[in-house]
Amino acid sequence: MPASLREVLAACLAKEPAGRPPLDSVLAALTPADLHVLTTPALRREIAAREAEATRVATEPVTLPPTPRVDDTEAGKVGRRRILGIAAVAVAGIGAGTAGWASTRGTSTPAKPAPRASAPATAPPPAWTFTPPRPMSGTSIVLVAGDVVLWGGGEDMYGVDARSGRRLWTQEKANAAYSGNLARGSSFVVVGGVVGDFEDQRIMSIDARTGRTTNLPRPRAVSASSVLGVVGDTVIVASPRNVWALDLATGEIRWHLSDHRWLSGAVDRTGLYLSTDPSLAALDPATGRERWVRTWPASGDRDGASLDIAVAGGRVFGNFGDTLQAVDTATGRPVWSRDTDTQFDTVVPAGGDVIFKDEVLRVYDQATGAPRWTLAGPEPFHGDPGHLAADGGLVAAAFSDPAGPSRGILVAGTDGRALWTHRAPTGSQSGWHVAVSGSSVFAADDERLYRFEARR
Template sequence: MVPGARGGNRGEGAGSPVQGRPVEAADRPESGQGGGTVASLPLTAGDPVRVGGYRLLARLGQGGMGRVYLGRSPGGRAVAVKVVRESLLRDEGFRRRFVREVAAARRVTGFFTAAVVDADPEGDPAWLATEYVPGPSLHDAVARHGVWPEQAVRGLGAALAEALGAVHAAGLVHRDLKPSNVLLAPDGPRVIDFGISAAAGDTALTEAGTVIGTPGFIPPEQLRHESSGPAGDVFALGAVLAYAAAGTGPFGGGASHAVNYRVVHEDPELRGLPPALAEVVARCLAKDPAERPSVASLLDELGGAEPAGWLPGPVADSAARLRAEVPTAPLTRAGDGTSEPPTAAVPARGRRRLRTALAVASALAVTVTGTVLWNISSGGHDSPPSTPPRLEELWSRPLAEGQRMTVRSDEMIYLQNEERHEITALDITDGRKRWGREVPVADIRQDSAYLRDTVGDDIRITGLAGGLLYYGSGDHLFALDAGSGAYRWRYMDDSFHASPVVVGEAAYAHMTSFFYVLDTKTGKKLWDYGYDVNADGDITVTEDTLFVHSGRTLIAVDTRTRKQKWTHQAASEAETDPVVADGRVYFGTQDGALYAVDAESGDEVWRRTFEGELWDGRLGGGAGAPDVVGGTVYFENDGYVSAFDADTGRTLWQRKQKADEVEALTVADGAVHVYDSEGDLSSLDARSGKPRWEESLTADPEADYGIVGNTVIVERDGGLTAYRVAT
C-alpha cells in the first residue's frame, strides 16, 4: 500500500467533508448533483420551502455535506441547491475551506461545466446553488446501456478536455474527475462537483497524509504525496475515457489500497479499447505527469466530432426524457396530504423504494405503474387462465390525515404520522388497532438553524428488527418496543437515520462508508467499522458476518474479529442487496447476472444470466432481491422471472412476463407472487413457472403495496385494505 494513501474519501460538491470523517454518499436513486436515472423524491414536511431566493421543488439526495434539492429561481431557472449540515459548520476549519472553495468554484465558466450560480457560504445554514443538469451520470449510463463506441468516447473526451480547460483557466484543479461527476445532458456533458478542487498550489486545503479523490482516478503523484496540478486531471480524464470505452476502470476494482498500488506500480489495462483510442488514453495515464498531454492538445486531438449525434442513442433518449420530466412545481409533500401538481410530464416510473423492505416474513414494499403488453414467452405464448377472483378482502379501514403505511412484520403493520409525531400498530389479520400514541421527538436547539428549519422534529420510521421499531427525529435515532410501543432509548446520529439490522443483542446501523453497532437494550454504541470505500445498498448480517456491496465488490466483515473477512469482485455493479441462505450469498448485478458466493470463503460458486433472444444484459438494472425457498433461488430482472437450483445454478424455468417491468416477487405456499409495472398481481407455479392466475389490484399509479406471506396490503384513496391471496 502506498504510505498514507487512503483514497475513497469522496467530496460531494463545494466544501467536501472534513478530512477523515466518514462520508455518506447521496441516496441511491440519484447520481451526481441529482440528475440521475429516476425521478426526484418529494419534499418531506421537514424540508424547507425556500433557500435564499430559490423555491424548492424536490429532494435530490443526501450526502456527507448535507441535503441536495431541486430548486427554481424567481425567473424560472432550475438549480441544484446544496444545504450544508449544521454539524459540519460547527467546525471552523470546514467553514473556512467552504468559503474559499465556493469563491474559487464561482470563477469556473465553460460550456461543459455545471456552473455555481449562487451561494451563501457564511449563512446559517450555508448553501450553494449550481446549474441543474437533468441527465444520467456517465457511470449510470455505462452501467445501464453498455460501453460506448470509439467516436462517442472521442466526443466525450473533447468536451471534458474543454471543461477542464475552463477549470484550469480559473486557476483551479478539479481533483475528483470520475464517471459519477460527469452528467450527460442532451446538449453535451457537464463536469460537476468542484468541491475538493483548490487554487493551484494552495496546499493549505489538504492535510498531510490525506489523499483526496476516488481510487482508480487519483494520479500516482498524488498517492505519493507529491504536488498534483492540472496534469493530475489529465490522468483522471484518461481513466474516465477508459471506463466509457470498456465499462471498467483501467486499474481494476477491489479494495482501495490495492487499486492505489496498481495506479502507482502497474500498467493500465487497456486491451478492451480500440487501438487508436488506447494510445491516447495510455499517454494520459503516464506515471510521470510531465509525459502526459495538455488539455489543449487533447482538445485538438479528440475534437472534430459532430456537435449532434455523438451521444449513444439510448443515452441520448434517457437524457432527453429526464430533461422533459423536470418538475416546475413542488412534488407531493410526503406525509402531509398536500401537493402542488407538477406541470411537467409525469415521470416514467421504474423500480422505487418508497418503503423499508424487511426480511421478516418476506415483507416487501413496492410502487407500481407503467405500460403493459401481455406476452409471456418461454417455451411458448401462454394466456392466463380464466378463473374466479383470487383476492379475498380481509378488512379495510380509513387512514387519518397524514397517516401512511411504513414497515410490517408477520403480525403487525405500522403507520406513521410525521408531523403529529404519532405511530400506530395494526393487527395484520383483522386491521384492529394494537397500540397507538404520540412518540418522543428530538429536542431541536433553537440556535441551530439547520436543525430547526431543515431537519425539523418530524418522525420517520426507518426499520423493524429484533423486536424493536426504529424511527428518526431531528438528530436522533429512537427505538420503541415493537409489541407495545414503549420507549426504549435514543441515540444521537446527527440526523442520518439508519435502518438497523439486529443479530442477538447487537443492532448494526449502516452509514455508507462505515457501520456502527448499538446495544439493543441500552442504545449505547459498542463499536464501529470503516469500509475504506463507499458501500451502496443495505447490509445483511448473520451470526458472525456482515455483508455489503461497494459497486462491483461484495465485502464481508467478520463481526467477531472486527476485520475484513474477504471481498468478491463481480463483473458488473450490484443491483440488489445480498441475501444469505444455507451458507451462500446471493445477489443480482446490473448486467442481469445472478451470483452465488460461498459465505465463508468468498469463492464464487456459480453465476447465471437470463438467456434468450429477447434478453439484453446491457438493458438490465431492474433486478430485485432474490428469494431463496426450498433449495430454489427465484430472481427477477425487469420483465423476466427465473428459478435456479440453489446448489448448482441450473436454470429450472424462465419466463417473460407481460409487463415491461416486474417490480417485485415473493414466494409462499408453492406459488410465486409477481407484481408488475401495470399494478397487477399474478401467480406462477413455483415448480414449473406456469401462470396460475392474474388479478388487477388497482389502477391507481400512486398506490403502495406490501405483502406478508399470503396477505397483501394496499394503501390507496386515503385508506388501507388487506387481501388474502389464493394459492
C-alpha cells in the same frame, strides 16, 4: 437484407424442392464460425424479452383474432416484393432461432420449462380491509411479525391484527421513508422521526403486539437511514456512506466504517455482508473485521454493486457485475454464476430457490443455480425493493404500468404457477406493497391494507 443472405434466400425460393438447400446448409450459412459472437448483450436482452413475452402469452386467455381487413384495391394481388418480404422474415426468424440455439449451448444447466397455466383468476374477496384515519403519505412499508402486520408511511405506522384486521396501536414517529425497517421475532426494528431532521431521528424497537416503543440510545455521531439487521445483541445501521454496529441495549458504538460506499447489505446469524463497487465483503458483526472480500473483474457492460443481496443456506445471492451469483458465506468463493445483462433490483429467497426481480421474475435453484422458471405479470413488476415477498409456497409481486394507471399485485405459487391478480389504481407512483405469511397475502396501497387468503 444483408448481401450474405441473398444467395441463401434465392436458393430457398427455388421452384423445385430438389433445388432448395438442406436445413444443415441453411444453418451453416446463418451461423458464424465463432458462436461466441452471438452471445451479445443485445441478443441476451432479445432472448429474455421473447421468453417473458412467451410466458405472458401462455398465461393469458385465448381470444380469436379479428377478421383480417382486405383492401379491395389490392385484393387478390400478391406481388413478388411481398413474397420476398415474407421470405426475408422467415430467414430472419431462422437466424434468430439459430442464434438462440447457439447461445444456449455449452455446460449451463438447461432451464426448466415454464409452467403452462391458464390466465390468472381475479383475486378472492379480501378476508378483511383496514382503513386508517388518514391516507398514507410518502413511501409505504408492510411487514409481518407473528400475528401482527406493520403498515407504515411517511408520518404514521399501524400495528394491525393479522387475523381480524383490527388496529392494535398507532406509532406516529416511525417513518417508513427510511429504508431497511425489519421484523425481528416479536418486534419491529425501525428508524423513525422526521426525514432530514437529525435532532428528531431515532432508532426504535417496537413490540409487535402492544406497540410499546423502546428508543435505542443513539450517539450524536450516528445518523442512520437504514437498519441492515440484528445479530445477537448488535444492531447494524447505516447511512449512504457509513455503517455502524450498536449495542442493542445501550446504543454504544461497537465499530464504525466511514466513507464506505456500500450499496446493499444483509446479515445472517454469524456475518454482515456488504455489496460495494465492485466487491462483496463479509464482516464479523461483533468487531467489524473483514473475513473475506471478493472483487469482480473489471469487464462486461456493468461492473457495479448489486442493488440488493440476500442470505440463505450459507450463501449470499446477488447481481454482481454482469452475473447472478451465489457466494459461499464462509469462504467467499463463488458457488455458481449465471451471465446476465439485466440489473435486478430485488433478491428474495423462496424455499430452496432464489428470486431475482426486474420487470419479470427469474428463479434459480439456490444450490446449483439451475433455472427454475420465469414469470411475467400483466404489467412490468414494480422497479423498487419492497414490492416482492415470498413465504411458504407463495410469491406476491406488485406490478405497475410505467405509462398508465394499471397497477396491482400478482400471486403465484413457488412452482411458478400464477394463481390470481388484484388490480386497482394507487394514489402515488409508489404502487402496491406486499408481505406474505403462510397462506395470507397482505397488500397495501395508499388508502387501505388488505388481507387475502391465497387459494391454490
